[in-house]
Amino acid sequence: MRLADLTQHAGEWLRGGGPMHDVVISTRIRLARNLAGMPFLSRCSDEQKRDLEGRLRGQLLDADLAPEVFYVDVAAAGDLDRQLLVERQLISRQHSEADHPRGVAITGSETLSIMVSEEDHLRIQVLRSGFQLSEAAEEVRRIDDQLEQKISFAFHPQYGYLTACPTNVGTGMRVSVMLHLPALKMTGEIEKVFRAARDMRLAIRGLYGEGTEATGDFFQVSNQTTLGKTEEQIVAELCDQCVPNFVNYERRARESLCARRSAGINDKVLRADALLHSARMISSEETMYLLSLVRLGAHVGRLGDVDLKLINELFLLTQPAHLQKIHNRQMDAQERAEARAAYIRRRLGAA
Amino acid sequence: MKCDKCGKPATVYLTEIVDGQKTQKHLCEDCAASEGITVKANVPISQLLEEFILQTAGGQQLSEMRCDVCGITFKEFRQHGLLGCPNDYEVFSKPLDSLLQRAHDGATQHIGKVPAYADGEQTRQASILRLRAELRLAIAAEDYERAASLRDQIKEMEAQ
Numbered sequence: 001m002r003l004a005d006l007t008q009h010a011g012e013w014l015r016g017g018g019p020m021h022d023v024v025i026s027t028r029i030r031l032a033r034n035l036a037g038m039p040f041l042s043r044c045s046d047e048q049k050r051d052l053e054g055r056l057r058g059q060l061l062d063a064d065l066a067p068e069v070f071y072v073d074v075a076a077a078g079d080l081d082r083q084l085l086v087e088r089q090l091i092s093r094q095h096s097e098a099d100h101p102r103g104v105a106i107t108g109s110e111t112l113s114i115m116v117s118e119e120d121h122l123r124i125q126v127l128r129s130g131f132q133l134s135e136a137a138e139e140v141r142r143i144d145d146q147l148e149q150k151i152s153f154a155f156h157p158q159y160g161y162l163t164a165c166p167t168n169v170g171t172g173m174r175v176s177v178m179l180h181l182p183a184l185k186m187t188g189e190i191e192k193v194f195r196a197a198r199d200m201r202l203a204i205r206g207l208y209g210e211g212t213e214a215t216g217d218f219f220q221v222s223n224q225t226t227l228g229k230t231e232e233q234i235v236a237e238l239c240d241q242c243v244p245n246f247v248n249y250e251r252r253a254r255e256s257l258c259a260r261r262s263a264g265i266n267d268k269v270l271r272a273d274a275l276l277h278s279a280r281m282i283s284s285e286e287t288m289y290l291l292s293l294v295r296l297g298a299h300v301g302r303l304g305d306v307d308l309k310l311i312n313e314l315f316l317l318t319q320p321a322h323l324q325k326i327h328n329r330q331m332d333a334q335e336r337a338e339a340r341a342a343y344i345r346r347r348l349g350a351a
Numbered sequence: 352m353k354c355d356k357c358g359k360p361a362t363v364y365l366t367e368i369v370d371g372q373k374t375q376k377h378l379c380e381d382c383a384a385s386e387g388i389t390v391k392a393n394v395p396i397s398q399l400l401e402e403f404i405l406q407t408a409g410g411q412q413l414s415e416m417r418c419d420v421c422g423i424t425f426k427e428f429r430q431h432g433l434l435g436c437p438n439d440y441e442v443f444s445k446p447l448d449s450l451l452q453r454a455h456d457g458a459t460q461h462i463g464k465v466p467a468y469a470d471g472e473q474t475r476q477a478s479i480l481r482l483r484a485e486l487r488l489a490i491a492a493e494d495y496e497r498a499a500s501l502r503d504q505i506k507e508m509e510a511q
Binding site: 034036037038039040042043119141144148152153154155156157158159160161162164165166167169170171173201224225226227228229230231232233236 | 396421431433447454
């Protein structure tokens, strides 16, 4: 398995399947872990950082965690390759931009990625398509148990798993669910979702996580507290109340939009579809916006026969690093806009 | 339109009807967030720390506390928001407890997973807390069989 092989399709988690996939794009759980008896990364000497990366790389590759595990030396990877990994959510932006020895172990299906030397020594991440929290929780626990047979993690009876940032301490577990909420955004009811999330002590962020404005209609809901709750409780909070409620709000908003503003919705959706079929230059922001409308249109039955898997893939494959990898050369923004429009037309089977 | 509270440009318009009385409010982003009407993204740790330091007497003394394992001072932690080594949780435990309470909804005790290699009294207590939490979940799910077995486990652990 090589990085270049990844560019031809989207990861398993973006295939557009799974429970509640009309609203829930993907489910992600990540655990933060640090080795016992080692300083956290910011206080490691250069030599310790080299040792740490080498040691963990070996342990991850030997651990037999899943079939087809491969390791990318992120420090040695080129700019485009690192950006590609960020776009695929296999590493964080912070991990891509750091300047110390670091890497990531990935499974062929991309449902598991383990970052070495991010903010914590290990960040174990499991991704699933649609709403599959229990499955993801089970998987991440299995990986953690397996690693714990070989590696002693820093653990404190009162504080739990110790992390570089105290906001992650305890379980070290962050559960995130990516939601597509175009109808709530259109009706302005999205504010209600924000309020409900706040009441439940959940965080809401934009598509590519931390610190970015929500890109278009995609929102990521995640737990804020990691201490004082069991892993099961954290999962249950999102599973039992929050996510199914948000999904229902969105479905109701879609129904009411279709009933009350039928012509308007048809117009928006069909225009978006037409633009994607005929644009000659298109930015990634506009692409996101139009794909979001097409995705909505497909789910409310306003677009006839649409390949949803393809629409989901296009969200990813039209991003800058992916486009450049697909064309196998560096491109500036204008060249990308042309290449993006051409690529979308080709994939949609337009002229 | 200006914010009713502070005069900054208002971005949130709120109409409330309470007992048939209609009131209208115009608020800026900050005031809307502080009234709990809208949410800002995650409160950054640096802000939590800053608020915490301002409220703590003897801030200066606290700033100079130092971990003798990794050498980090509380001040340096405050600046970057990242601790230097596991031992910092011991050295700074007092100021950290208040910080953790703010960040984690009042909690200062882990009740989640415990690795197999951890042992001792505190771990036993953590396990009991964990079982209690599971018991609550089992009762909420009306899984009385599991609840009974959890009660037995708790009793057993408490007797140890």
